[in-house]
Every structure is written in structure tokens, then in C-alpha cells.
Amino acid sequence: MLAFEVTAQCPHSRARTGRLTTAHGSVETPLFMPVGTKGTVRGILPDDLERSGARMLLANTFHLSLRPGHETVERLGGLHGLMGWNGPILTDSGGYQVFSLSHLTTVDEDGATLRSIVDGSPVRLTPERVMEIQRGLGPDVAMAFDHCPPDPHDRDGVGAATDRTHRWLARCVRAWRDNGAAERGQALFGIVQGGAFEDLRRASVESALEHDLPGYAIGGVSVGEDRPAMLAAVEAAAPLLPDSKPRYLMGVGTPLDFLDAIERGIDMFDCVTPTRHGRNHQAFTSEGRVNLRNVAWRDDTARLDDDCNCAACTQFSRGALRHLCKSGEMLGGILVSIHNLTFFQRLLSDIRAAIAAGTLPTLRARCARAQRGVRER
């Protein structure tokens, strides 16, 4: 159902390149998946996603279960039909929404009760229910339902959530085997929790590995912790995960986050950063970040990023992009989103090439220089 092979190993770090093969084709790792929360990467046509270099997308189980509902998605040809996307798709499990909507959520041993973001009605998620929804949505990779604790530094809370995650994983695996999803070729990834505690991260990895799954994710990061805490969580977990399986760091992040995590052995990422920043008119460029609403660009005929061949960079000047952004025209946010998506994909492509060539440290130095050159005029 899902195959993974390592194709090159970095001589300077734990970074590696690989190839992930799914029922909807192969993708090269390290890999960045744009986020299509409700079955669409906001404002971006599938062809433009493909032109950006995206090869695998993420969609959100919780949102899609509410609207249009997984039964409707299944009748419409699954997520591939709904999204007009023939490449691989991964769905998260709703575990992150249990965290991010925690003010609307109660968790018990059997599952979690959330409030619908559509109409406020209660929504019950259990491991079995989540696996049933994902079976209907039909992604290539489904994620286990985990309990992401609200405070990664609260040892008691993290311990309880991590233990529960392990019990839920066992139920997810059983449901996935029993409900036909495994047979249909849907892969299941387990999720490692453990918060900011190295010993709990290790214990969580050991527990997850009791199930021989096609891949494993590190969850409970990107929840408001600082950068060293995020890297510590990766360092505690990644080396214990088998080299033969893909490692996915959920919800991360920014260009330097990618490099830090890839050097620690991570293969897969997702984040809303390129599109959310794009809609807010913030561009990632090879010379740092650019705020396209800034008056400095008003009469500027230069392109946004000399190194980029996206539609925003080849067909519009900085001045034209500023006009669109300042006028509240949706094309402004769309073009900056397309640019950011292209920037992220090119970065990942450069990273893959640098790993294979043994030049990752050079690429890191270049990225760090761009980071220091942040332009927030």
C-alpha cells in the first residue's frame, strides 16, 4: 500500500532523501505538503498547485467530516475527486483540532467531544470513528487519532495524554484493519506524543513501534512551544524511529525549521504558513520576508524574487502586487500564496539536491543569511 526507500544519506547529518510510493504515485522526500483544510488549498487551482512543485497534499478530517461529510466526499470520488487532485493525499486525524479547539472540547478515555465549527452542535470523535471517516475520505495516508495535550510542559497532563494516545493507537490500528481501509490501500501512520519530556517521547516511540506501521509522525509540536523545545522533541524521538519508515513532523513550519528537522532525520512536513502568510500579503523570498503592503514597493518595477519563476514573479512587479494587496483584491493574496508555495517547494527541492550532493551545510548557510536579511519595511 505504501513503500518508502531511502535514496541518499547526508554525510554531515541524519538528513536523507527518499521516495514515498502510494496508490497515487511516488513523491520525493524530504517533502512539504500544502494544507487544504476544507478540501482546497485556499484560492489555488490544482494546476497551480502542481506548477508550484507540490506533489502531495494534506486535508483535515475534522473539517471535512462536518462539511460536506465523509459520506458525501466518498460519493464524490473521495478526496481525490473532491479536490481535483490525482497525486497522493494525507489526512490528519482531528487530534490537532482537539488541541486547537480545546476550549470547545472534552476528552475522556473513549474519545473526545468537540463543537461543530459549522453549527455548534456536539461532534463525537473516537479512534474508531476517526478511522471510519478517513476510510470514507480516502486519502493515501491516514493519521491515527491522538491526544495532543494542551501544555507540553505539564508532566501529568502530557503523561496521561501520551498514555491515552497509545491506547487509542491500538484501537486505530484495529479499526483500520477491520473497516477495510487497509485493504483499500490506505496507509496508517502512528503519532508520537510526549510533550517536552525526553523520557515520555522515548516511551511514546517505543509504544508506537509495537505496531508495525507504514510510517510515524511526531505530534504535539508547533503548539506554541519555543524553537529549542520543538527541536528537543524531534531529537528525542526521531533517532528511535526506524530508518526504513518515513518520519513526519506535523504542523511545521518555516524554512529554517525544515533544515533543523531534516538534519535530525525528518522526511515530511505540512504547514499553513505559505498560504496563510500569502493571504496576509507576506512573501517568503530568497532575500528574506517581504511585506507586500509596504509603500516602499509602490512604484517598484522589480520582480518579487529574482530566483522564482512563479506567476507572481514572472507576470507582476512588486508595485503591481502591492496595488492588488492594498486594494483588497483577492488576486493579491492568491499570487503571494502561489509565490510562497513555490518558494517552499523550491527550498525542499534544493534541500533534496544538497543532501544528495553532500552540500547541505552550504545551503543552510545561505538560508540563514536570507533569514537575517528579513525585510519588514
Next chain:
Amino acid sequence: MLAFEVTAQCPHSRARTGRLTTAHGSVETPLFMPVGTKGTVRGILPDDLERSGARMLLANTFHLSLRPGHETVERLGGLHGLMGWNGPILTDSGGYQVFSLSHLTTVDEDGATLRSIVDGSPVRLTPERVMEIQRGLGPDVAMAFDHCPPDPHDRDGVGAATDRTHRWLARCVRAWRDNGAAERGQALFGIVQGGAFEDLRRASVESALEHDLPGYAIGGVSVGEDRPAMLAAVEAAAPLLPDSKPRYLMGVGTPLDFLDAIERGIDMFDCVTPTRHGRNHQAFTSEGRVNLRNVAWRDDTARLDDDCNCAACTQFSRGALRHLCKSGEMLGGILVSIHNLTFFQRLLSDIRAAIAAGTLPTLRARCARAQRGVRER
């Protein structure tokens, strides 16, 4: 600067096909121009406009003069630079805004004072000022500044506005020759007014023809009058306009409007219909209109329009489009806009082919059947 040749004459009506040649290439007529009010056809990338079949765009002088300002547009390479569009562009003159914003406008013999839609400050438009702004914007075709009267049935009001339009046209022609726009290759079209009065329409044509201009438009239509009144205005003016010059009916319209007007000798159209209806999730199809928010499409795997090859029709089902529209995802409105733009361009292409083949009556019958089949479930 602008050449026009008639390439075929319909044996059944005054319809003809033609070729309009500008500094930015040739376009076939009858022609539909999508509207890019603020320098962008809402939410549509230039490549998608081109894929829709669009070959010439319209942009709005009044809106662009306020933001980003015609000096900035000129520094950014004119409208072609701003819009990322290398094909022909036409700008309206602000005359329509004098009408549509009439509650914020006072008109005197010298010009009109409007309120800025950006900050409410007074904005003065005169024939000379409007020609200066359009010189800076740099379209291939500029429109004369006209006075579109508020009530096409008020004979005194229409008479005064039509006379003023003639005096303003003389000033526009002088300014266009003097300010360098004519030399730069920018064509000027005069506008015929006259409201619902046949004699005033005739007088207005005669007055406009005193200036040997590259093309003429029929204005003061699509201002709330009924369909027979619109056609009467066309019938009164179009036969008197020279066959050797393009005839442009401003702000019209819908598929049957096109056929009616083309049979009366019209060559050019613009309208916000495809994109405005698109953003409201109303699709034009070969079987009539479709409201994509309707629950009837929830589980429908059929394509929106079997006859269409746009991204919405080839990559999404009706059910998927409904999900996007109902979820408030901007991609819904974008896809329906792309579809409608493609539908309009294909209709115009079919009309051009039918004129050349002498089969326009057959095409009209097919369109009328689709119109009767309106689906507003």
C-alpha cells in the same frame, strides 16, 4: 494605431465578423471583454484569462485613477504591466461612474465632481483630465468622457446630457491629439448617448461622426432600462455608424443580449456578468443557468457543463463545486468565474463561426432553448 476590417457578413442580419488590430495584437470580433475594474479580473490569473479565450480586457479609469493612481500605473509599465496582460486593453472613461455614483456626483458644463470611493474626498473629472489619466494608464483604446444621464426616459435630462457629451467629445479629441496619447498609438472611441429617444440617438451619432475616430460606442444602455428599450437604442444608432469602424455596446450583457446586438451590427461588448455571477456561484451553462449552492448537486458527480473544457468542468464535479461554494471557500467563486468566462468566450467564438458559415439563426435557436431551460433549482 488601430485598424479594423470586416472579415465576413452574415447573410441573415447585420451581424459581421471582423479583426481589430492594436499595438498589442489582433482580436477577432464580435468580441467580449472581461472587466478588470481595479486592474484585475477578480480572482483570475492572466494565464487563466487567456485559457478562457479572452483576448482583450477592460479596466476602469475612475477606480484606477484613485488607486494606485495613473502616475503609478504609468511607472509600473502602464495597465499592461500592472495587469500582467500583453493583449489589447480598453479603458472606460469614468462616465459610467458619474451615472452609477450619481448620488455622490455633481455635473456642470466643465466636468463632474465625484466622491472618492477610497476616502470620500472630492475628485474632479473633466474631458481633459480623463484623457490625461487614460494617456497614463496606457490602454490600446481609450473612451471619451461622456455624460450618461440618470433617466433615459427624461427627454430634457437626456437632451442636455447628450449635447454636453458632444461638447465633451470635442474637448476629448483635442486633448487626445495634444497630450501625446494619439501619437503613442492609443485609439479614442467616441460614445453615442440619446437615452430612449430615437431622434436624440440619431443626432448623437451624427455629432460623434463629425470626428473621424477609430471606433464608436453606444452608451447609456444597461442603466436599468428594459430589454426592448436597450434594443431600440441599438437599432436607432448602430445602422448609422460606419461599417468600416468597430461598434461597441457598453456594459452588455447576457448571451441573448449578445445575439440581439450582434444581429444589429455590434462588434464589441464588456460586462461584469461572468465574474460577478461567478462569485455568487451562478453558472451559465449550455443547458441554462445553474445555482451551485443548490442541495440538488450535493452528491452529483456530473460535470458542470458537458460542452466545456475549463478547469471547473474538467477537474471538479458539481458536488465538489457545491462544497467549495457552500463552505465559503474562495476557490468556489474563482472556478465558477473561470467557467462563466470560458462559457462567454466560447459563445462568442461560436457566434463568429456561425456568422461566417451563415448559420447564425440556428445558433440563436439553440441559445434560446438553453435560456428557456433555465435551472434555478
